Amino acid sequence: MSKVQGGMKCVKYLLFIFNFIFWLSGLLVLAVGLWLRFDPNTVKLLTGDGAPDTFFIAVYILLGAGGLMMIVGFFGCFGAVRESQCLLASFFACLLIIFGAEIAAGVFGFINQKQIVEEVQKFYSSSIADVSNPNDTAIAVIYHQTLNCCGGSTSDMSATLCAEAEENTQDCLTAISDFFDEKLHTIGYIGIGIAGVMVIGMIFSMVLCCAIRNNREVI
Numbered sequence: 001m002s003k004v005q006g007g008m009k010c011v012k013y014l015l016f017i018f019n020f021i022f023w024l025s026g027l028l029v030l031a032v033g034l035w036l037r038f039d040p041n042t043v044k045l046l047t048g049d050g051a052p053d054t055f056f057i058a059v060y061i062l063l064g065a066g067g068l069m070m071i072v073g074f075f076g077c078f079g080a081v082r083e084s085q086c087l088l089a090s091f092f093a094c095l096l097i098i099f100g101a102e103i104a105a106g107v108f109g110f111i112n113q114k115q116i117v118e119e120v121q122k123f124y125s126s127s128i129a130d131v132s133n134p135n136d137t138a139i140a141v142i143y144h145q146t147l148n149c150c151g152g153s154t155s156d157m158s159a160t161l162c163a164e165a166e167e168n169t170q171d172c173l174t175a176i177s178d179f180f181d182e183k184l185h186t187i188g189y190i191g192i193g194i195a196g197v198m199v200i201g202m203i204f205s206m207v208l209c210c211a212i213r214n215n216r217e218v219i
Helices: 007-038 040-045 054-082 085-129 134-147 172-218
Strands: none
Touching (some): 007 040, 007 172, 054 085, 085 172, 134 172
């Protein structure tokens, strides 16, 4: 028999629907994380000896958050249906932990955004510093083909690798900055969206948990 009646029963089903949406959100976050990790352009730019890995750290955090969201969403649905005070309290605690992790990841991404771009730019600059090295030349060519750019700055357009480039070709340092800023902003927007959804979930779970406890005290 249901432990809650009236308005609280509505909250129960709202929480169930929320958790289902939360589970789908986790699936979406996981999919976006996998896309960012295995995006052919990103993989091309961040392969090779000495390539920076800070960007992938942020992606791995996103993948972990997506997987955890799916697990927590499943148990949240189960707790809402069973009207289990213990499961709902655990669900609230898990959401609070994920919320804290999201804030930490957001701060990490905000603080390291410039560092990530600078590391990739430095990696590219080192690859064009010595055109006599075949490995470095191959890395530079990958950047040129992937980002449709050439040279470290406008003054480098006369370099050997950019001899055949068009005059108005964008320099690669700017192209790198634009490319990774877009990727990092995607991660940031997803994090903000997840945080907002989790706050709603925590409110619903606490209201239903308190209603179940009050119902038991009355009985």
